[in-house]
Amino acid sequence: MPIQDATETYLPKTSESQPPGRKNPWVRVVVYLVLAAAVGLIVWRVYQNKQKTAANTANQAAALLGRPVPVQVVPAEQKPMPIYxxxxxxxxxYYSVTVKARVNGELLPVKFTEGQEVKKGDTIMVIDPRPYQAALDQAKGSLAHDQALLRNAQAEFNRYKALFAAGVVSKETLDANEAQLGQYQGAIQSDNAAVETAQLQLDWCYIKAPINGKIGLRLVDPGNIISANSTGLxxxxxxxxxxxxxxxxxxxxxxxxxxxxxxxxxxxxxxxxxxxxxxxxxxxxxxxxxxxxxxxxxxxxxxxxxxxxxxxxxxxxxxxxxxxxRPDALVVPSAAIQTGLNGSLFVWVINDDGKGGQVSQMQPVKVALAEGQNTILDSGPAPGAKVVIDGADRLRPGQPVTVAAAHQHQNQAGQTTGQPPASGTGRPANPGRKGQNPSSTSRQQ
CATH class of the missing domain: 2.40.30.170 (Efflux pump adaptor protein, beta barrel domain)
Known part of the structure; x- marks a missing residue:
């Protein structure tokens, strides 16, 4: 039993010692207070920085609001405007003619320069006329032969007519001579038609311009054999x-x-x-x-x-x-028309501030119609008033501005229109954004 007593003497009593894991509650409170103070300090610093940033932004905005905004302006005009x-x-x-040959034959050197102006009746091409000239001469020879026979038949008929009146020849003989005379007269008519046909064929060898106009590139070169009514020349x-x-x-x-x-x-x-x-x-x-x-x-x-x-x-x-x-239309560039929050239309007008400077003012307008790059107004600024066509997105009522005249573009119609610096095709742009300060875009009605 002495060993047991010694053990009990040196071992601590567990019932009288502190439970494991328990700490002093005041330490925890102090830690929480320190953390809360640190978080509060951080929040305060962030709040102060935001306040400083907002103040700087407000100061910069105030400075910018007081700084003149550069704009480009053109005067509102009262002038005649067409509605179209x-x-x-x-x-x-107006006329277009494809020239073709009306006879067959070899195409001779052309009589024109490609691209030149020609008048109606000018000879522009020639087809070899020699075969048709020979045919005309032959027809004329046949006509002369038949004309001689006709004169002889006419003389014989006149003689037989006198003999019949004297009772020397019979009626049948007179009628036969009269019939022969009629045959020769018919032959003469046929010969005249043949001569006219041959002459027409010969004339068609000389191809003439049917209209006044400008001649194009030739479609057939000289030396080719041309078929009538089949080849465009x-x-x-x-x-x-x-x-x-x-x-x-x-x-x-x-x-x-x-x-x-x-x-x-x-x-x-x-x-x-x-x-x-x-x-x-x-x-x-x-x-x-x-x-x-x-x-x-x-x-x-x-x-x-x-x-x-x-x-x-x-x-x-x-x-x-x-x-x-319209003889006295009030006209502004379409780029000057702006659209407000409620859909109303207005333009920015530049007026004197009485101190030697210029400020912007909103001017409500009533649009009649848009014609190309110009818009005709039923009501709006007075003629001659300076309206903004570029730089309107930074304007507000009473905003100081510096004014530059817009680049002027004059077309052949004599219409002068203001153009923003970056002009595209010249067509009106889409309507401006809705808002107090819309961008400088045009509106087409």
């Missing part, structure tokens, strides 16, 4: 005047036909492929007598003098069929 319908057209010769196109065929939707045809019936003449302008430069002016000739059911369009024909040869066959043009002319 547009269509796609193709230039076509050259094509002649009449280009002065020249025609343009174009189409319009069937919904627009009634007003065109009504106007054509009353006025008998409607002005037509031909523009280039980009529809920005007027090439020439002409008049509407007529409309087709039916509508194309596959496209729902009607075909119309316009005629142009084309004295300067600016139109050429198969050229693509944009046709402006003028329906009306």
């Amino acid at each position: 319908l547009t269509g796609l057209g193709t230039v076509t010769p 050259v094509i002649i196109n009449q280009l002065k005047p020249i025609a343009v065929y174009f189409t319009l939707p069937e919904s627009q045809l009634p007003q065109v036909l009504h106007r054509l019936a009353s006025d008998k003449r409607m002005a037509v302008d031909a523009f280039d492929r980009s529809d920005t430069q007027r090439l020439t002016s002409g008049s509407l000739l007529t409309a087709d007598n039916q509508i194309d059911t596959t496209t729902g369009t009607g075909k119309l024909k316009a005629v142009f003098d084309n004295k300067d040869s600016i139109l050429f066959p198969n050229q693509f043009v944009n046709v402006h069929l003028i329906m009306e002319n």
